[in-house]
Amino acid sequence: MTGVETLSPVVSAVAAVLVLLGAGFALIGSFGLLRLPTFYERVHPPTMGTTLGIALVIGASMLVFSALESRPVLHELVIAVFAIVTTPVTYVLLLRAAIRREKAERPEHGASAR
Amino acid sequence: MSASLLGIALVAAPIMLAVAMGCAAARLIIGPRAQDRVLALDTMYVDAMLLILVFGIRDGSALYFEVAVVIAMLGFVSTAALAKFLLRGEVIE
Numbered sequence: 001m002t003g004v005e006t007l008s009p010v011v012s013a014v015a016a017v018l019v020l021l022g023a024g025f026a027l028i029g030s031f032g033l034l035r036l037p038t039f040y041e042r043v044h045p046p047t048m049g050t051t052l053g054i055a056l057v058i059g060a061s062m063l064v065f066s067a068l069e070s071r072p073v074l075h076e077l078v079i080a081v082f083a084i085v086t087t088p089v090t091y092v093l094l095l096r097a098a099i100r101r102e103k104a105e106r107p108e109h110g111a112s113a114r
Numbered sequence: 115m116s117a118s119l120l121g122i123a124l125v126a127a128p129i130m131l132a133v134a135m136g137c138a139a140a141r142l143i144i145g146p147r148a149q150d151r152v153l154a155l156d157t158m159y160v161d162a163m164l165l166i167l168v169f170g171i172r173d174g175s176a177l178y179f180e181v182a183v184v185i186a187m188l189g190f191v192s193t194a195a196l197a198k199f200l201l202r203g204e205v206i207e
Contacts, residue, residue: 004120004174016123019168023127023134026164030134033157034141039150042141046157049134054160057167061179064171075179079163079186086190090156090197097200098149 004064011067015060022056025049039098043091050087054080124172131165152196159189 004012025048032045058076065073135158142154163185170178 004124004172007120012120015171016120019120019123019127019171020130022164023130023168026161027130027134027137030137030157030161033154034137039147039153042150042153046138046153046160049157049160049164053164057164061167061171064174065176068174076167079167079179079182082183082186082190083160086186086194090190090193093194093197093201094149094152094156097197098147100201101147101149 007064007067011063015064018056018060018063022053022060025056026053029053040095043095047087047091050083054083124168127168128165131161131168135161135165148200152193152200155196156189156193159185159193163189 007015029045029048029050032048033042036042036045058080062073062076065076138154138157138161142151142158145151145154163182166178166182166185170176170182
């Protein structure tokens with residue numbers, strides 16, 4: 001903890017709220033991944049962590065580093081853009097794989113669908 | 115006073131993220147199908163990246179940012195490769 005104590009009270013309070021909210025969204029998403037009964041329901045909760053969790057923690061990081069270095073620090077936006085671009089791609093690939101595997105297990109539905 | 119609030123938050127957030135990684139690891143172990151395990155691995159990558167970012171805020175060091183970028187890229191590539199393997203049976207056709 002080198003420079004975090006030197007922040008102004010407003011900046012550190014806002015950063016604390018952002019960090020706690022982001023970690024809370026990631027925790028709720030992972031807990032939903034553990035609790036929900038079927039695979040197609042389990043796909044939804046982790047997206048809370050990949051959207052709002054990443055956005056809030058990155059916002060806190062940008063705020064703290066901008067206040068520490070007294071200039072706007074924006075390079076965390078790379079992670080946000082990367083997550084926004086890649087998360088739908090991976091989930092669509094994974095859901096297509098899951099649908100194809102379930103069709104291959106039930107040949108009567110697979111034959112009627114083809 | 116609120117600087118200590120940030121100190122509390124920077125202690126509590128890694129614990130919450132570690133519990134989140136534990137939930138994803140439990141799903142990785144018990145998950146009945148292979149697609150559940152791939153989804154749990156992707157969630158663990160995201161939680162680990164958030165944990166590295168929180169560590170970076172706590173230490174005030176910019177070095178953690180590069181680690182977070184590398185973990186995000188590895189998470190995307192590994193999840194896409196595993197989903198492609200489940201879809202086709204081989205990764206590179």
